[in-house]
Amino acid sequence: MPKGPGEKRQWQFLERMLLIRRFEETVVKMATDGHFRGHYHLYIGQEGTGVPAIAALKRKDFLATTHRNHGHILARGADPGAGLAEILGRATGLNGGRGGTIHLCEPKLGFLSTSGVVGGCISLAVGGGYACAQRRDGSVTMALFGDGALEEGVSYEALNIAALWHLPVIFMCENNSAGAMGMAKGGYPSLVHASKNLLLIPKSMGIKSVRVDGVDAAAVHAATTRAISLCRSGRGPVFIEAMTPRWAGSDPLWPELATGITDLRMATGGAVPTGKHQAWFEHYDPVLRLARELANGGEESVHRLSALDEATRKRIADAADFALASPLPAPETALNHVFVQEASA
Amino acid sequence: MPKGPGEKRQWQFLERMLLIRRFEETVVKMATDGHFRGHYHLYIGQEGTGVPAIAALKRKDFLATTHRNHGHILARGADPGAGLAEILGRATGLNGGRGGTIHLCEPKLGFLSTSGVVGGCISLAVGGGYACAQRRDGSVTMALFGDGALEEGVSYEALNIAALWHLPVIFMCENNSAGAMGMAKGGYPSLVHASKNLLLIPKSMGIKSVRVDGVDAAAVHAATTRAISLCRSGRGPVFIEAMTPRWAGSDPLWPELATGITDLRMATGGAVPTGKHQAWFEHYDPVLRLARELANGGEESVHRLSALDEATRKRIADAADFALASPLPAPETALNHVFVQEASA
Amino acid sequence: MSKQSYAAALVDALHDAMRSDPRVSIIGGYVLGLGPQRTLTDRLKQDFPDRVFDPPTSEAGNAAVGVGASMAGMRPFVDLGTASFSYLAWSQLTNEAAVAHYMTNGRLTAPVTFHMLHGVRGGGAAQHSQSPHAMLWNAPGLEIVAPSTAADAYGLIRTALASPNPTMLVSHAKLLGIETEVSEKKSAIPFGVADIKRRGRDVTVVATSLMVPYCLTAAEALAKDGIEVELVDPRTLVPLDEKTIIESVSRTGRLVVVDECPLRGGIASEIAATVAERGFKHLKAPIVRVTRPDTPVPFSLPLENFVTPDPEKIAAAVRGALKAG
Amino acid sequence: MSKQSYAAALVDALHDAMRSDPRVSIIGGYVLGLGPQRTLTDRLKQDFPDRVFDPPTSEAGNAAVGVGASMAGMRPFVDLGTASFSYLAWSQLTNEAAVAHYMTNGRLTAPVTFHMLHGVRGGGAAQHSQSPHAMLWNAPGLEIVAPSTAADAYGLIRTALASPNPTMLVSHAKLLGIETEVSEKKSAIPFGVADIKRRGRDVTVVATSLMVPYCLTAAEALAKDGIEVELVDPRTLVPLDEKTIIESVSRTGRLVVVDECPLRGGIASEIAATVAERGFKHLKAPIVRVTRPDTPVPFSLPLENFVTPDPEKIAAAVRGALKAG
């Protein structure tokens, strides 16, 4: 039985994690079907980090994310229909079709601009923390970024500034390089860093730093909650490294649905994990792991799980319908929003 | 009695250190007399680091330096007349008058371009190390830079690359922030870093790192010699932090000759350190410190010291005469050397 | 009317903006460089001790902090120091600040103001003499402001700090100490409105920043020979007041563009191209550009002078433009 | 004569250069991006395993390593990836590589070659679609090369890697897969020599990179209406073959400049300004620029198409240029 958040919170986590999973599965299908172009990045396998971390924030807090943003946006409560529509470049998308998969952003939920420039997120988030500190209202900013961001010098500058000025920033580093093959082997980039222990980097600047199992939602939530409360009381920043083993589908250069459509019955005993990805299903899939814990609650829980899954699939199916039915933006609107309209007028 | 380099080597060190001291004293005078414009940076107080560190290099090795380069250039054997001429913007200067104080460079002694951009030196030097590694001739590159360079992200990127590829680079960080007042108090910038121990930064990337007393020429030489031999045998890079207390004249925003013209008799007993800078004269002035050690050798040494001083003063006076008598470059030559001439023709 | 230095007006603008808007803060330890004006900023630190920050030498990080803070509702003024160092923050300027509003379909704003000391300052050599704002003109989404007088500096800075858009404000290092007339009550000046700094019938000269006083000096010398220069100072490159420039050319038929950037891809080229495209019919003679030649800036004074536009070169170019066509 | 893709020619050039010069090495893990051509570089790694490096995501650091290594006698080819990321290495390009030779009075050289994938690639949005080389044109000291065909790519890359100067080489992401004719023995092409890609009497069109094939398509459509376009491809911006451009305008009297950069401060503006200054007397009509409007690049296809020059827009602009004047 898990310690930490109560069962109610676990169900809330699972609901969001499953929503992300079904969303991402749909994204792969849409890419395969040729509904959008270009490179994209999935959050599958990292739901156990983003959801409980973001759940620990308050409404007034700020966030910044990266090219791998889908999960973060949904975890914070953005509309999945508007998310899919954005990925398809539709007028109804979160960014009106101007951003695409790499730049999903929901300002009204506190997101700063979603930068696809590695290192962009972490440094913008320090600006968010600066604003929180100036405001003196106990708000904080969370940066959710990949391990690769620590290859960029600006990240290091940003950590130093946050440390110097004691800014309320939670640096949530999602290290998904374990198991990744990397560019050298023809796959997606994985960490190219001389450090064998990334926590030594923030620690060299005196930043409080912890490592957590990113598959374990409860552990992530507990660590994040502690970090946030330190930041709110002026004892920030805090650096968290969440270890999330690379999902097989995110290892090749172009994502693929390596582990198939997630079968929740693997958590409830209705299906038995086998094959090449057996270990993934049994240990590393954060959705199955949390579902399994909840399924331990007995038959009622198993029913609730399957009802939740059905509702989630329905919600995502509706979102996909909405997105696919949405219009493309009118071409000439491309000239709008270079500047705030009243200023350029 | 010092361990490490023998007495002969100590005399060699002192000769260069004194040359630098007299050179820099002359630079202040030339600035005060209005012979050149703009900001400049003196190496006084750091001679005990640059001279023995550079003496440990071989002819085939490369170096990179910064805005505070005068000492490094002279330590490596550049002509003081051409150095002063460059500071005055004369045609006979090291850079033909195109660089000025911030960019003194002597390519034929192995110097890469002297960048005044903080962080420029350290990152260019990693390129030097890359060239050495490609060449496989056992050569190394030494970067001589200030503690402030560790505020720039590119320095961190460069350290990472050097560590990843095991490049033969000696990172010689001259930390002169101890005792500095910094911009906040109206003085010259001093370190704005959250780290209380700069060595933790290279260490976070697995780089061998040591701290050394930068006033102690023998200690610097020993540490550098060890570092170079590690690099030559493919076990680089190595990071050395040399602690050099801030010379009072380098503390205000614009340099001044705070401790006067160095009086070597303070080392030989012919004059007694007093006043505000007594501690400096007694403990922190690397020239006086080494001179004092050598003066211990007895009367003959004392004579030799004063003869050396006289010769050095003469050499710098000649250099100054040369520089002041040198012509300014012909205006229209400003159009030359944008590209290698044969290519642009 | 009294006189004030550009630097003093700049500090006045910052002080007034900080007093009237608690969201304004300053990230930057030496907004006026290391020269004699630098102590003018002391009163900002004294009066707003919690809102003036001496950051590390981390141009990219400092700029990013400004951009992020502006997205979270603040109005930071980020000083990047000597303009050549803005290159270290180039991605934050172009990839982040300039595009955030557009990329979010207008849902986010990034009302940060950047400042830097540009230009050939006298002995700055190749790494302390640049004017990078010409390049930024090719990064849509940034307002670009280059005042030439104390009054313009005050008025444009107030507008920058009130603007909902990201703004790059450049001050020429050699302008800081120059005193010009200011009215008793200085006030904000809207962006996109050129100022005709001198009226004249014979030739239109367009210039910004330090080149404006240089052109005024040249114009006085030319006036002695009966040549009347009309000097248009766009004051902001983005937005650009094309109309005033083209109208002036429609009266004079001749255009000389003066700018301290290197020739290729510089400010002068953009103004010249705009008129060659949209004011062609008014042109009686070739457009003339007075700029730095395409070399880095050398340290030594005779070399630096050789490559830098000055009143004599400007006057000579104007005479040439009047002879041609 | 056979056909070859731009990407294959680029790899041939790298391979031949590495074989003939042991000082050449590659710093960059994905010189051809993530698209289908990417595996073409495998043979470089196979044949020169000690001279191809997969660096960290550290554009500034990687660029600096290239610059420093070149000063120490090497000839590195540093790939900066998607061109927008070159902004992270901007100081290394402008403050270091461009000025080292000048600042040392010609005593040091920095023969590094940089490469990046520029341009509106289809869905790249605001941060993966830029063409930063127009900006670099304002940083004297860098050679700038923008090939448009396989033969030019091969020939210019060989010249870049043999050049004693720092060179920025840009490849349009959409050019990689385009096949064009190459002769049996490909050879080096000198910098500063424009190539007239099509002869015509009615109007001079100047374009580089992907805009060259776009202009050829437009020219064919126009030829059906009896309009004969002369298409000049400068191939290198630095050095620029002004002479060939102005001679062409002297024959046609009309100039259209096509470029994918945003309008202000872009390549088109510099070419237009040059002709307005030095070829004015030949001009019968206003110069026309066909460029992106001054917006960031939006993701969605209809928006992206709206802002990007294409053969139809080019043809329409040429027709407009012929009507005017």
Ligand SMILES: Cc1ncc(C[n+]2csc(CCOP(=O)(O)OP(=O)(O)O)c2C)c(N)n1
């Ligand atoms: C400045 C910059 N350089 C290169 C890239 C290309 N790129 C896109 S994602 C990526 C890897 C990022 O790794 P990480 O930050 O760990 O995120 P992950 O994809 O593993 O979640 C790279 C190098 C980029 N987007 N930005």
Ligand SMILES: Cc1ncc(C[n+]2csc(CCOP(=O)(O)OP(=O)(O)O)c2C)c(N)n1
């Ligand atoms: C990129 C950059 N930013 C700012 C400056 C201005 N600057 C010149 S020297 C200096 C301090 C450098 O400190 P450090 O590296 O420790 O060298 P020191 O002068 O103490 O020897 C600064 C900030 C610069 N030259 N380059």
Ligand SMILES: [Mg+2]
């Ligand atoms: Mg990663």
Ligand SMILES: [Mg+2]
């Ligand atoms: Mg220092």
